Amino acid sequence: MPPAEPNDLEQLAARIADEQPVDWRELDEADTASVTGLREIEQLAQSFRHLQVSAVAPKTPTSNRFMFGNLQVLEPLGSGAQGDVWRAYDPLLDLQVALKLRKLESGVLSNQFLDEGRRLARVRQANIVSVYGAAIHGARAGIWSELVRGSPVSELLAGHGAFPPEEVRGIGLDLCHALAAVHRHGLVHGDVKCENVMREVSGRIVLMDFGAAREFELTDPGVVTGTLRYLAPEVLQGAPPSPGSDIYALGVLLFHLLTGEFPYAASELESLMQAQARGQRVRLAKLKPGTPRDLVRAVETALEADPARRHATALAFAAALAPQPHAGTSRWPLALAITLGASLLAVAAAWRGTPAWQAEASFQRVQAQGSTALADGASVAIGDRLALQFRSNQAAYVYVFDDDGSDNTGVLFPLAGIEPGNPLAAQTEYRLPGKRNGQALTWQVSSAAEREEFVVVAATQPQQELERAIASWRRAESAAATRGALGLAIAPDSAEVASKPLRRVLEQVQRDARPGEVKHWRYTFPHAR
């Protein structure tokens, strides 16, 4: 693609200044310094906006419409079948939030609504709109959540046409991880569709509009009509929504993003059910030849009429969507990949040790509400705080590194002035990086390049080679480039550490170490498309 014309750049800049989402797809290959700079400005501008929004002080009630509990309700954002959505200020969180309000019709409904809200508030995942709380005040029930700024993918589709396959793959992976988190909490989204998926200005994909869907379905036929084409055959026949029907809906969504069409041409309930019963589905490969075969397979499997033939879980769907490893590297069986994704825990891939020594390492996302294991390949975003849970049945020397792909290796552990230091005692649960002056610390994702790679090395003896390398790496400058949200994926093949300096040292360590003396874990954080 030729470099972007100055005029194009100005238009892009105007969109950024207008706080409009920018479609970087057409410019991604125009790798000019200006485009890189513009993306950076876009993200900075977004951050500044967040700060402006979060800094609106509680002492400025002039534009208040009314109060809902603690929340100062500021202005209506929209209304729909599911109730009205308002912009509100939460003085406790010091944040502006989106507040969905609805009138209470019965005690049963209000209990359901609150219960749903409470459960949703526990689901924390980067690709899910964060729900902060739910309450009933007066005659109204409300759920308040993160205020997401961006465009629904349905709008992007209408404006720019079908999405490129690789972008659909990325969106699909993000949404699989989002759904996995929802399902793990015993919830079903029930209304996965293009209109409910936002792309933030930073590129982050956010699944919206939770919970209420199921409840309102019964009372408002409009909702059913709106999402008819996303409903799985069994749901159309009266079965309650399930994780399987969410997977089906996601299949429809990805199909739609790839083609602009739906798997079944029919749009009326009756004709749709007939078409489903006869299996008159438009085939993706026919409609969009040239789509990578694995992507076609993954989407088509999700669209199977028989739920038992669909991907068993959202994570299985993710595994099917994930890009295949390049030729030459070993392929992991699908089942194993799923297990890895599901546990994301302590996959000691270079498990050459004697069975006697066992060690476990797992990353945690640290939040105000507590820590959550980075299970099922949850994605991480800039600003996320991470910690490493470590436990070993023998005293161990632990080293944690990260590399941003430019061979700038950072040492994340051990760190001067921070307790604990090496060796870590046996049979003790550690949370790294540890504490400074008694205060618990975390690592914060503050920038991202094309890819981040984490390597955790544990050894029963101090590793001279690593200690030497640390001495030089610690002085290394960090990379400044920063992009949007990242997807976390565990790398199944630990032998292939991508960072050259890390790989060199690890090879050296493995040559020098006695058998069973060293284990290492590797995680990569690819840049979300």
Next chain:
Amino acid sequence: MVQETQTGEVATVESTVALIRRIRAGDAGARERLLRRFLPLLQRWAHGRLPRHVRDMQETDDLVQVTLVKALAQLDHFESAGPGAFLAYLRQALLNQVRDEIRRHARRPEHAEMDFEISDPDAPALIEQIVGAERVRAYEHALSTLPKRQQGLIVMRVEFGMSYPEIAAEVGSTPDAVRVMVARAIVQLSKLLGGES
């Protein structure tokens, strides 16, 4: 837009340049209007720029008030470098104050050396990902090399979230023209940030 939620009024009638002229001529009302115009804007801005321990609303307000009052006291020394310059001048004064505040709180040496910052788990991530981050420094540096007029435009639009009509009143132009000027300034900045010489 932001102006509305904060004060409920549209503050685009008098340009800052005109206000400064009146203040110099001894108009106390003008001084009051200038304070009213910039205080909420700067408070919001400072709120995002300060480290958590001094981000308490009262402390932030105090800091901004002190800076603003000081700046007004030294108004005679302020040489206007064109429309929008006063806001840029205030911003710089505040930035210096903020840096002093940050310096006052011990910084950890690892910060500058890693992609991952050691942070207090209770600190709000939204603020922390801006404050002290390497990319903000890169942005500040690039911004400082732009012509003053362009600096002012970017600061007003991108950092302070002022609307085009507000900026237009400030620089004595039309909203449409301002929109084009802001876009051009952003393109210039992007070249510097992207590493183009």
